[in-house]
Amino acid sequence: MPALKELEAAYLSSKKDKAFQKELSELQKTYIGRPTPLYFAKRFTEHLGGAKIYLKREDLAHTGAHKINNALGQALLAKRMGKSRVIAETGAGQHGVATATGAALVGLDCEIYMGTEDMKRQALNVFRMRLLGAKVIEVPIGSRTLKDAINEALRDWTTNVRNTHYVMGTVFGPHPFPSMVRDFQSVIGKEAKKQILSAEGRLPDLLIACVGGGSNSIGLFHEFLKDDVNMVGVEAGGHGISSGEHAARFAGGSIGVFQGCKSYLLQDEDGNVLGTHSVSAGLDYASVGPEHAYLKDSGRIRYTYATDEEALSAFELLSRTEGIIPALESAHALAEAVKLAPKMPKDSIIIINLSGRGDKDVEHVARIKGVHI
Amino acid sequence: MASSRITKTFKALKKQGRKAFIPYIMAGDPSIEKTKELVLLLEDCGADIIELGVPFTDPLADGPQIQRAAERALANGVRLRHVIALVKDLRKSTSVPLILMTYYNPVFKYGEEAFMKDASEAGVDGIIVPDLPPDEAGVLRRLSKKHGIDTIFLLAPTSTPERIETVVKASRGFIYYVSITGITGARLHLGSSLKESISRIRSLTDKPVAVGFGVKMPEEARAVSGIADGVIVGSEIVKRINSEPQDFSKLKEYLLSLRDAIR
Numbered sequence: 001m002p003a004l005k006e007l008e009a010a011y012l013s014s015k016k017d018k019a020f021q022k023e024l025s026e027l028q029k030t031y032i033g034r035p036t037p038l039y040f041a042k043r044f045t046e047h048l049g050g051a052k053i054y055l056k057r058e059d060l061a062h063t064g065a066h067k068i069n070n071a072l073g074q075a076l077l078a079k080r081m082g083k084s085r086v087i088a089e090t091g092a093g094q095h096g097v098a099t100a101t102g103a104a105l106v107g108l109d110c111e112i113y114m115g116t117e118d119m120k121r122q123a124l125n126v127f128r129m130r131l132l133g134a135k136v137i138e139v140p141i142g143s144r145t146l147k148d149a150i151n152e153a154l155r156d157w158t159t160n161v162r163n164t165h166y167v168m169g170t171v172f173g174p175h176p177f178p179s180m181v182r183d184f185q186s187v188i189g190k191e192a193k194k195q196i197l198s199a200e201g202r203l204p205d206l207l208i209a210c211v212g213g214g215s216n217s218i219g220l221f222h223e224f225l226k227d228d229v230n231m232v233g234v235e236a237g238g239h240g241i242s243s244g245e246h247a248a249r250f251a252g253g254s255i256g257v258f259q260g261c262k263s264y265l266l267q268d269e270d271g272n273v274l275g276t277h278s279v280s281a282g283l284d285y286a287s288v289g290p291e292h293a294y295l296k297d298s299g300r301i302r303y304t305y306a307t308d309e310e311a312l313s314a315f316e317l318l319s320r321t322e323g324i325i326p327a328l329e330s331a332h333a334l335a336e337a338v339k340l341a342p343k344m345p346k347d348s349i350i351i352i353n354l355s356g357r358g359d360k361d362v363e364h365v366a367r368i369k370g371v372h373i
Numbered sequence: 374m375a376s377s378r379i380t381k382t383f384k385a386l387k388k389q390g391r392k393a394f395i396p397y398i399m400a401g402d403p404s405i406e407k408t409k410e411l412v413l414l415l416e417d418c419g420a421d422i423i424e425l426g427v428p429f430t431d432p433l434a435d436g437p438q439i440q441r442a443a444e445r446a447l448a449n450g451v452r453l454r455h456v457i458a459l460v461k462d463l464r465k466s467t468s469v470p471l472i473l474m475t476y477y478n479p480v481f482k483y484g485e486e487a488f489m490k491d492a493s494e495a496g497v498d499g500i501i502v503p504d505l506p507p508d509e510a511g512v513l514r515r516l517s518k519k520h521g522i523d524t525i526f527l528l529a530p531t532s533t534p535e536r537i538e539t540v541v542k543a544s545r546g547f548i549y550y551v552s553i554t555g556i557t558g559a560r561l562h563l564g565s566s567l568k569e570s571i572s573r574i575r576s577l578t579d580k581p582v583a584v585g586f587g588v589k590m591p592e593e594a595r596a597v598s599g600i601a602d603g604v605i606v607g608s609e610i611v612k613r614i615n616s617e618p619q620d621f622s623k624l625k626e627y628l629l630s631l632r633d634a635i636r
Contacts, residue, residue, distance in 0.1 A: 002531050141440055142430065151433055158434075159553075161531060257478050258431065260504075270452040271482030272430040 003161040008176040010081045015183075024076060028187065031105065032062045032072065036188075038195035038351070043321040051205070051344035053337060055324070055354040056192045056220060065327065065356030066188060066216045067098035071167055073184035075102030078165035085109040085160070088167040089153040091118055091146030091212075092281035092329075093125025094356060095169030100134035102167070110134040113152040115144040118281055125360060143275050146285050150259055170213025171289035174260030178289055185219025192351055193223050200349060206340070207231045209353040210332040211303065212247070212282050214289035216355035225300065232340075233292060234332045236278030237305035245277035248305040249288045250296055258286070263293040279308035279368070280328035280361070306335035314338055315358065315365065327356030328364070377523050378470045378498045379546035382421050383581040383602060393547075393603030394594075394635045395583055396610050396628065397424040397474065399442035401451025403618035405459055411614065414621055416469045419632035424501070424605065427456050427475035434503035438608040442615065453479040453488075457495045464496035472499040472525065472546075485512055489520040499523035499546045507543035514543060525549050530570060537574060547581040547603060548574060552588070568600050591634035598635040606631060 014020045028034040036057045045053045058066040071088070078086050086108050090096030096112040103110035112134050119126050119138055129136050142148035150173075157166040168177040171185075196204055207224060209217035211233040221231050238246030246252060249264040256265030258273060266274040266286045278284040295301040306314070314334035319325045326334060333352050341350060358365075366373045376384070386393055396415050400408050408425070415423050428446035432439060453475060460471055473492065480488050480502065492500070500522055505513065507526045517524045523546030528537060530553065541548060552567060567584070574582050584597045585605030597604045613624050 002533050002536065005533075141437060142444070147431065151431055154433055155436075158529075257481050257504075259433070265478075267478065267482065269482070270454065271479035272428075272447065272452070273478075 003157065004174055004176065006081070007165070010077060011176055011180050014077055014080060020076065020080060024073060027072060027076075027105075028069070032068055033060065034187065035191040035195070036060050038192055038199065040199070041322050044318060045341070047317070047321050048338060048341040050341040050346060051348040051350045052346070053341060054196065054199070054204070054349065054351045056188060056351055058188060058216065058353060058355045059324070059326065059330070059357035063094070063098050063101050064359065065094045065098070066185060066219060066353075067095045067169060067356075068101060069187055069219065070169065070181050070184040070215060071095065071098035071102040072105070074165065074167040075099070075106045075108060078108060078167070079106045081165060083108070083163055083165040085111070085164045086167050087111045087113065087153050087156050087164055088169060089113045089146065089149035090125075090169065091115070091149065091284060092360065093118070093122040093129070094282060094360070096134070096136070097125055097128050097132070099167045099169070100129045100132035103134065104132050111156070112136050113139050113149040113156070115146065115149050116140045117144040118146065118149070121281060121364065122360065124363070146281070147259070147273065154259065170215040171218050171291060172213045172259065172261060172287065178261065178291055181215050182218045182222060182291065185215050186222045188216065188219035188353065189221060189223030192220060196349070196351060202349075203227055203229055204349040204351045205230060205344070206348070206350045207353070208234065208333045208336050208340075208350060210234045210283060210329045210355060211288060211292060212236070212285050212329060214292045216353050218289060218291060220351070220353040221301065231301045232336055233301055233303045234336045235288070235303060235305040236280060236283035236332060237307040237310070238277040238279070240307055241305070246305070247276040247278045247284050247286070249286070250303040251305055253287075255293075256287070261290045263287050263290040264296075279311060279364075280332065282327070282329040282356075283332065304336060306332040310335040310338070312365065312368065315361070319358075324354070325358035325362065326354055327358050328361045330355045331358075377521065377546055378468070379422060379472070379523050382470050383547060386421060387602075392598040392601070392635050393421040393581070393583060394419055394632050395422045395424060395585070395603050395605040396420050396631075397426060397585075397605060397607030398614065399426040399428060399439060399446055399611055400456040400459060401428055401446030401449050402442040402611070402614065403445065404449055405451055405455060407618065408459060409463060411621070412463055412469070412471075413467060414625065415628065416467055418625060418628035420469065422470040422472060422603070424472045424474050424607070425456060425460070427453050427473055427479060429476040429479060432476060436608055438612045442611045445615075453483055457491050457497070460492070460497050461495035470498040471496065472501060473497055474501040474503070477502050477505045480513070485516055489516040489522060493520035493522055497522060499525055501525045501527070501549060503527060507539050510543065527551050528574065530566065538577060541574065541578045541580065544580060547583050548578070549605070550574065550582050550584045550601065551586045552584050552597070553586055567597070571600050591630045594631050595634035595636070604635050
């Protein structure tokens with residue numbers, strides 16, 4: 001608790017600190033490569049035959065996903081707070097890689113918690129983190145996936161709080177994490193708004209993003225919340241809701257309190273947390289950021305899901321029509337566009353957050369298709 | 374309001390110049406029947422108050438010993454409602470004060486009002502909810518008062534003066550001082566800082582202070598009992614139960630050695 005108060009105070013003062021903001025925006029530009037392009041996906045649009053589709057190319061950010069926006073911000077904050085060590089959890093490995101990168105850049109010790117199962121599925125990212133100088137700590141307990149890695153990281157933080165900052169990877173956990181991570185990610189929506197106004201002279205009709213913990217989606221949506229723009233968040237439908245093997249918290253969960261916040265949660269009738277499934281490790285999580293829960297309940301944003309099969313099909317479709325291999329997470333957002341775009345008029349505009357690139361998933365997809373590489 | 378069974382226990386011990394021995398076990402590990410047997414064994418071995426862990430899938434404040442015990446109990450099908458039923462059953466044979474240590478979500482899902490009512494009727498004396506800080510616990514505190522259940526909150530070495538004040542006010546029964554920063558079962562460092570922390574709390578309240586997290590061996594228990602009003606031992610007991618889940622004779626020796634050390 002004192003750690004959360006300390007973090008909140010440091011974060012609020014950093015927001016007002018011009019030197020900190022200047023360093024952050026300079027690194028966003030020269031290190032991450034921001035602004036990332038807003039790309040008109042002409043052949044993907046033509047293939048679907050309806051709304052014009054733009055892709056916000058977070059896959060082109062350094063390390064290959066939006067995760068770096070937050071990890072870099074928090075690494076700078078950790079240094080400002082005088083911490084010598086950062087820790088983080090990771091599922092697919094993207095946030096772990098981003099945190100290891102931020103730590104290397106700023107000069108901090110870095111340890112990443114990762115479930116045994118995820119380490120097996122994402123061996124490449126484990127090696128990347130080690131190359132970046134981070135220590136990867138295996139979590140062999142519980143379901144051996146992301147939620148257990150978060151438990152371990154929180155335990156580490158409560159033990160080593162005096163010299164350690166916990167770089168939470170998504171808009172979850174206790175305050176101030178959900179709002180702080182959202183603020184670091186909101187650069188996505190701020191850029192997209194400027195870019196679409198310059199390309200089309202008007203705001204889009206619809207925004208689509210995938211929702212795991214919910215950081216890339218809130219990063220795109222936040223800037224447009226007060227505008228007349230529709231939004232859809234896409235969760236992981238796994239093998240379908242009735243199968244019980246999914247990570248669709250809104251479709252299949254109920255309100256619970258987990259890992260420091262109150263939100264929709266996949267749980268049994270006794271309040272124990274259920275296992276989840278998704279083809280994409282980044283969406284494979286039992287709960288969802290509390291701000292999304294609020295935006296769902298208030299009716300501002302519609303939430304739906306795409307199944308593994310739909311996501312895989314969109315993964316291949318974008319690769320073929322645009323020469324862009326998307327992350328399997330982002331493919332869930334693309335799958336929703338495949339359903340909606342054909343029904344929308346040709347002069348309507350959709351922006352999809354292409355939250356990450358798919359290189360990390362290529363082996364996994366090959367395995368699913370039964371191809372040996 | 375009549376004083377609770379926990380408060381009475383501490384008062385009686387104080388009169389005798391003794392300190393409380395507060396063991397913790399995980400309900401349902403190795404089975405709910407064995408837990409019943411273990412509670413009676415703990416009482417026989419001189420436990421003054423007993424903490425029953427409620428199994429939860431994501432026990433954030435606990436170390437690996439207790440998490441694994443929770444996994445075993447969950448695999449045995451043991452849930453919060455079964456632990457409440459166990460207490461009800463135990464009340465036929467013992468009046469030792471019983472505290473449930475549970476994470477918040479199972480209580481939230483059960484319904485806070487229903488939980489307090491059922492727990493109180495079953496004979497639960499107190500609750501510890503390690504992931505619910507007192508400033509978020511308004512409803513639970515009100516309901517627990519109404520149903521005569523003590524709410525015990527945690528303090529850590531990193532707690533600020535404001536936090537100490539809040540916890541001291543919100544706690545009933547006793548105050549749980551976590552001797553280390555971190556999780557249950559980690560290593561204890563006994564030093565002057567523990568003494569200082571306890572006296573800082575004592576300067577604010579007459580409520581008893583018990584120390585837990587990290588107490589394993591009789592010599593540590595003895596040292597802690599020289600400072601605090603009660604000594605909580607959890608992970609080490611849970612570990613010993615699991616290493617010999619059918620035969621508690623060695624466990625009994627260990628418990629008696631703890632009891633002897635806590636004076």
